[in-house]
Amino acid sequence: MDFSANHVGFVIASYALTFLCLAGLIIATLGRDRKLRAQVERLDTQRRKPR
């Protein structure tokens, strides 16, 4: 990869944009998964206790 080539800024920008969007998507998906499963766990233990 030659960093002094013409238009190299566009290449960097597209890789950076792809990285940011995909990283954001991954973090959002994993975060939602973790949060909701923890909530299910909590509700399950809460419901079992009184009985």
Next chain:
Amino acid sequence: MNLILALIRRDLTLTLRQGGGVGTALGFFLCVVVLLPIGIGPDQALLARIAPGALWISLLLSVLLSADRIYQQDYEDGSLDIMTMGPVPFEMVALAKSVAHWLSTSLPLAIAAPILGFLVNLEPEAILPLAIAMVVGSIALSLIASIGAAVTVGLRRGGLLVSILVLPLYVPVLIFGLSASQPNAAPGLTAASLLILGAIALVSLVVSPLASAAALRSYLK
């Protein structure tokens, strides 16, 4: 069959008695046709070039504007609930209501558009092809609008959603409609475009009642 005709007649009478329906759509249409030359300047050659496109776009938008009327009232006053239980298959009810919308709104617009074309310097030899293409295309427009209206019938803020949902479906109609309205195109091209436009209308004739009925049923349950 008689029941379906009765349904269509009922819808037509309702729209005509209430007024507003065709009027709003026609008024909107007139607005675009009048504002367009004022917006882009009175250059006759330029106007003649963009006239068919401008008329098609105003037709599309006017039909879109009137789309939510197709099911809204009958959904709110409970008539649709009763129609699901009637002897007519619900798909046919949806079809009847789309046909009523076509007769009351799209068809009058499609006929009026080429006549209003003189305001945007539409070439005289383009009037007939444009009228034919618009009458065929307006069938598809009403049927597609029916899907959009059915999908958003129970939503309070359905207006924006209808446009997003219907826009992608209108793209092919616009392209072939426009291509069928060019009088100076290569021989055969106009006819071919018109046939494809007819094919799109037939596809929507099958898909629209099925899709509309399925969407309406989920709101009525």
Next chain:
Amino acid sequence: MQFLANPTRFLRIANAVLPYVWAITVALFAVGLYGALVTAPPDYQQGETVRIMYVHVPAAWMALFVYTVMALASAVAAIFRHPLADVAAKTAAPIGAVFCFLSLATGSLWGKPMWGAWWVWDARLTSMFVLMLLYIGYMAIWAAIEEPHRAAMVARVVALVGFINIPIVKFSVDWWNSLHQPASVFRMDGPTIAGPMLWPLLVMGLAYTFLFLALHLTAMRAEIAARKIRQIHIAEIGER
């Protein structure tokens, strides 16, 4: 009960498979990016700009692939009334929309130096734009209808009608484009790509596919948890 039976099996499989899918994704991205940025030669016409292809083309493939997955899941949901299929369709949409956005955005970044414009009304760009609208409309339906069962039924209709529409749009846009004779737009037709440029592209395509698989399984797991929470809340209200 039937709702719970199948999702538990799904969750067991998803939990077992997910670590491997993530590992494969990371490995494929490592190899693909090495190929795309280091070993692949610059194009003799486009120079280094051609490297945008390795993130652009897979994103476009995935945007189409994910919509197909969504439509298939919706069809399964409509025919067999399987709730898991609705979950699959719903969770695929945002992922596909991100891929679609990326293909549009990187395409725009590629177009600026190549065509001299950020956006050209070329056949492919137009169909991609329409696809983006279909994704937005589908997600808007899920967001607008509160009752999940009803939202699922309406969303199926939207997904399937949109799927029928895609080939028609593609055909019509090609027709429209040939009528309007665009100023020679750069084309990249498959078989002319040479080997050292082709394999990183294919590896990147696979990497994107596995990334989708990993994200989709995770999102489905989260969605099942969300529905379970809803059910527990409804049950609690019933007990009171």
